[in-house]
Amino acid sequence: MNILLTSVGRRSYLVEYFKSAVASLNGKVHAANSIETYALQQADEHVITPEIYSEAYIPFLLDYCQSNQITIIISLFDIDLPILAKNKVLFKQSGIEVIVSDKSVIDICNDKWRTYQFLVGHNINTPQTYISLNDAIAALNNNTLTYPVIIKPRWGMGSIGIYKADNIEELHVLYNKVKNEINSSYLRFESAADSNAILIQECIQSDEYGIEVINDLEKNYITTFCKQKLAMRSGETDQAITIENRKLSAIGKALSSSLGHIGILDSDCLEKNGEYFVLELNARFGGQYPFSHLAGANIPKQIVDWCIGQKTNKDLTTITVNILCSKDIKPVKL
Template sequence: MMNILITSAGQRVSLVKSFQKELTAIDKKAKVFTADFNPMLAPACHISDGYFAVPKVTDQEYIGHLIKSCLNNDIKLVIPTIDTELNILSTNISEFEKKGIHVVVSDASFIKKCRDKRKTNELFERYGIDTPTQFNQNNLEFPVFVKPYDGSRSEGIFTAFEPSDIKDEHTNNKKLMYMEYISDEEYDEFTIDCYYDKNSTLKCVVPRKRILVRAGEVNKGVTKKNIIVNEFTKKLAKLEGARGCLTIQVFLHKNKDIMKGIEINPRFGGGYPLTYLSGANYTKWVIEEYLLNKEVTDFSDWESDLLMLRYDAEVLVSNYDK
């Protein structure tokens, strides 16, 4: 049985549905399971083929519990979805492999560079991609963009327009980075879904222009075939340690060929459904590469200028009494 598990499923209903569609097209009896710390309150768990609760990622029992649940449900492939679980899964990947379970995750060393935005900047620059200028507290140029070096979901970020906006709580916070302010009047922000095969070779690049972001995830976006595709294909063709779907964020100048890298998330992002619906079928490629041992070929025939407009929908659960 080629069952799949999507961890920290939360609200990733579209991601689960994409795996259900692609998996059953290959094996009608195969199932897509989900796991979450509180599955009863996770919408994606209620539309999957089965779910179970897991301890917090920081719990020492997490890996053992997850492996046991995989074995009990004939799960052969694990798809992580949040930043905090990536390092522990990558560090323990051999424990899963011993049990015949594949985990689609990048190398631990690469993940650490992605989690620390300072190291991410160094990574971009090593591959020839510019980044916003970084300042220290003694040479700030206002306005300045402030963010934690290990943050996610846009938490803790703000723009300081003058020195009085920098409070003692900020100067005492060693986790804050001070970056060049990038004006949305000059630049558009893009999230790029990249697919890297088992050999860390780039197979597909789909830039998504972020029109509206809510809680750190794209609420409205549009696919664009632009200079980003050429730049990534040329400069990031081989990204050592990267595997599976990566979401890379950049700023692209509206009128000039200027691109600045800002973030790398080595996992399926919240806006991936737009990439999937544009024809770049990363879901299918993951299944074929990891479960069927097929080689993924280069792909560029996805639909450009495809607009995604998201809305809230309901998942109803009967007999809830907690």
């Protein structure tokens, strides 16, 4: 079994996890990215691709997979997901399985306004959110919403364009700043789909939590991994401790059944008055996964096992609680 990981970015640890997962099958892990990165070099084979939004991207991937006997594709980047989901059937016709949720699921996760509507529609707590600046200001004027508020891109990744406004003057200035940042970054491609590309959101100031909801490849619920985040950097989890939390686990199970994703769903949560609020959804391996892996889980191996027809292995889908983990920074020469 040969696997292609697309848009690997800096996630060299996931390359290593998947290499270990296919080792017993004499498989290789191929890595793809549109620019050279250290993570690319850690794969058995690697390739530089056209940019994701290029018309040449999907034909390039298809030709590469056919030439290298690749049977599984897994993406590690939000923007890659809807394009791969849209082309799942095309790859399937060549015997290549794209492990990605349905496009309808990806659209809900990538579009934070649709995320908000989805969560509200399924009675899952989420911060109060507005897509209209005028509506947000009206809510602030009648105390339905209070300062500080968060301004962020509707189609956002990482920490690009996320700001906190403490008053009306800052709200106007930062709203325009976010608009400019969207237009000058790769977020402009997603945001071109709708003129309402900025959200104003209730700011819940609390400890941060993360959950990873695990479904099998048939969308059946398996488990939820829970963590308390202790340090963040540029939207990524830098330090976390694994925990047992019944309320967070219940949210995970509710997300599984209502969303119907495939594989792993990464979600950030906040706590207010003893209740937990879902902040966002990412239908892919997220920055918190290494902490689950170090605490005993092995979702890359479980995905490989599912792909060859094996059943869910509890040893691969269980974490030990109270495991404290931290990421490091390591300079490398490309």
